[in-house]
Amino acid sequence: HNPNPANFIRNIVIDDLNTGKRDKVITRFPPEPNGYLHIGHAKSIVINFDLADEFKGTTNLRFDDTNPLKEDTEFVEAIKEDVKWLGYDWDGLFFASDYFEEMYSRAVLLINKGLAYVDDLSADEIREYRGTLTEPGKESPYRNRSIEENLELFEKMRNGDYENGEKVLRAKIDMSSPNINLRDPVIYRISHTTHHNTGDKWCIYPMYAFAHPLEDAMEDVTHSICTIEFEDQRPFYNWVVEHCEMKSQPQQIEFGRLALTNTVTSKRKLKQLVEEGFVDGWDDPRMPTISGLRRKGYTADAIKSFVRELGVSKTAGTVDTQMLEHFMREDLKLKAPRTMGVIDPLKVVITNYPEGQVEMLDAEINPEVPEMGIRQIAFSREIYIERDDFMENPPAKYHRLFPGNEVRLKHAYFIKCEEVIKDADGKVIEIHCTYDPETKSGTGFTGRKVKGTIHWVEATQAVPAEFRLFEPLILDETNEDEEDKSFLEKVNPHSLEVLNGFVETNMKEVQPQDKFQFFRHGYFNVDPKLTSAEKIVFNRIVSLKSSFKL
Ligand code: ATP
Numbered sequence: 001h002n003p004n005p006a007n008f009i010r011n012i013v014i015d016d017l018n019t020g021k022r023d024k025v026i027t028r029f030p031p032e033p034n035g036y037l038h039i040g041h042a043k044s045i046v047i048n049f050d051l052a053d054e055f056k057g058t059t060n061l062r063f064d065d066t067n068p069l070k071e072d073t074e075f076v077e078a079i080k081e082d083v084k085w086l087g088y089d090w091d092g093l094f095f096a097s098d099y100f101e102e103m104y105s106r107a108v109l110l111i112n113k114g115l116a117y118v119d120d121l122s123a124d125e126i127r128e129y130r131g132t133l134t135e136p137g138k139e140s141p142y143r144n145r146s147i148e149e150n151l152e153l154f155e156k157m158r159n160g161d162y163e164n165g166e167k168v169l170r171a172k173i174d175m176s177s178p179n180i181n182l183r184d185p186v187i188y189r190i191s192h193t194t195h196h197n198t199g200d201k202w203c204i205y206p207m208y209a210f211a212h213p214l215e216d217a218m219e220d221v222t223h224s225i226c227t228i229e230f231e232d233q234r235p236f237y238n239w240v241v242e243h244c245e246m247k248s249q250p251q252q253i254e255f256g257r258l259a260l261t262n263t264v265t266s267k268r269k270l271k272q273l274v275e276e277g278f279v280d281g282w283d284d285p286r287m288p289t290i291s292g293l294r295r296k297g298y299t300a301d302a303i304k305s306f307v308r309e310l311g312v313s314k315t316a317g318t319v320d321t322q323m324l325e326h327f328m329r330e331d332l333k334l335k336a337p338r339t340m341g342v343i344d345p346l347k348v349v350i351t352n353y354p355e356g357q358v359e360m361l362d363a364e365i366n367p368e369v370p371e372m373g374i375r376q377i378a379f380s381r382e383i384y385i386e387r388d389d390f391m392e393n394p395p396a397k398y399h400r401l402f403p404g405n406e407v408r409l410k411h412a413y414f415i416k417c418e419e420v421i422k423d424a425d426g427k428v429i430e431i432h433c434t435y436d437p438e439t440k441s442g443t444g445f446t447g448r449k450v451k452g453t454i455h456w457v458e459a460t461q462a463v464p465a466e467f468r469l470f471e472p473l474i475l476d477e478t479n480e481d482e483e484d485k486s487f488l489e490k491v492n493p494h495s496l497e498v499l500n501g502f503v504e505t506n507m508k509e510v511q512p513q514d515k516f517q518f519f520r521h522g523y524f525n526v527d528p529k530l531t532s533a534e535k536i537v538f539n540r541i542v543s544l545k546s547s548f549k550l
Pocket residue numbers: 029030031032033039040041043044064225226227256257258259265266267268
């Protein structure tokens with residue numbers, strides 16, 4: 001597996017280094033702290049950090065916090081934690097808001113060069129004047145204010161002399177440009193809002209499209225990698241770098257966004273799921289957030305392998321979530337201890353096993369990795385099996401337990417179903433079986449064969465556990481249309497199933513985030529939030545089987 005597969009961005013970097021256009025590589029990951037990071041951000045993180053790592057460059061973590069209304073320090077802290085957890089160390093840690101003074105003076109520079117003006121049109125009027133793809137825009141009546149007047153008005157904007165929306169500062173470019181982004185874009189707006197970092201120091205804030213190129217240039221970023229929807233912004237990005245007379249000249253390069261089937265990768269939508277109570281917080285295990293995936297049990301290695309395998313291209317497609325699951329299984333296959341857990345228990349009494357006796361059986365911790373050793377599991381007269389491993393009137397080809405049938409208990413003995421005990425309503429509450437001591441696992445018994453092997457947990461020492469099983473959060477394969485407002489109607493009402501069962505007695509000491517492969521059920525993670533002294537809570541990460549082929 002090539003750790004640095006060829007891709008068009010890497011090729012640009014290699015060319016730049018070879019031709020001497022650049023003598024170093026500086027990238028940045030620039031999240032806006034208005035929500036938690038999701039799997040799409042992981043792609044951007046991996047691209048930026050891997051690229052700098054490969055060419056001995058550096059990567060900054062920069063919070064793009066130019067919109068005080070939506071941003072919060074809670075998000076700043078969560079983002080830092082997620083980037084670290086993915087295994088990356090940033091070189092510089094910056095906030096766009098730390099550059100506000102510098103940005104302000106660059107805007108003043110534009111005014112002085114006759115390249116920016118204060119406009120009194122309302123937001124609606126500005127939109128109306130902007131024109132369309134087929135129609136040129138109209139110039140604002142305030143467009144030709146003198147430099148002196150603009151300087152004075154802009155300073156008054158900063159001093160708080162105007163209400164929100166009363167005035168804006170616009171770049172003076174070309175109202176008939178075929179690129180609508182160049183039709184005098186707004187570069188400063190008034191917002192009397194407390195900022196998470198600068199408090200009440202500012203009541204004017206730079207627009208993202210103006211701020212971003214300045215941030216990149218101030219940090220000497222060489223390759224400013226962003227998603228494809230910013231392609232039309234590139235001419236303005238270059239305009240800002242040039243006319244603001246920035247020493248450094250970063251290059252913007254766009255790639256296709258990552259979207260996954262059966263989920264959403266947009267902070268705005270994820271926020272809605274959180275705020276409207278569809279999920280239990282940003283780190284709900286059903287969420288495609290980094291923190292949700294981590295809590296579900298995903299490893300940073302699995303996420304990075306997945307993202308690297310996807311590669312980098314200009315076009316985005318929706319990727320099958322099963323591919324992410326595939327990488328999770330691959331990562332845990334040799335790492336996770338195997339164990340048994342019964343998630344929907346049915347009591348079995350082994351009537352010919354001595355009462356009061358408990359024996360300890362040896363079981364491999366991971367048969368694919370013998371060095372992991374063996375664990376001890378209890379066996380006695382009473383055990384639990386899975387309710388659906390028994391059927392009173394089974395269909396043909398049902399090889400598990402039914403009256404008169406014999407099955408193998410994994411790591412233990414053959415048992416044969418002799419009697420079915422029901423309650424007054426006819427519900428099966430207990431099965432009576434006999435066991436055959438000759439058939440003990442590991443003794444090499446070949447006397448006869450059985451077709452079914454089932455798992456079980458000894459009843460007197462069993463540790464109670466809660467199992468959380470997940471189905472897709474969004475009932476939509478295709479995904480994801482940014483404007484799709486109906487996605488809330490596609491939220492799966494059955495995305496979470498909670499069951500109470502038992503696990504092996506040796507599981508008493510498990511720690512949050514420990515991961516196991518439960519025989520026949522799949523990979524599970526010990527939930528770090530819900531697990532308590534009274535109860536272990538397991539989240540299913542993935543089931544064992546998949547039809548997915550890479
Ligand atoms: P969202 O719409 O989810 O808020 P965003 O692009 O506004 O996404 P930012 O916080 O600005 O979120 O993102 C930081 C970086 O991560 C940006 O460079 C952005 O392009 C990148 N990014 C965000 N979403 C994806 C995605 N789905 N796939 C790849 N990169 C992404």
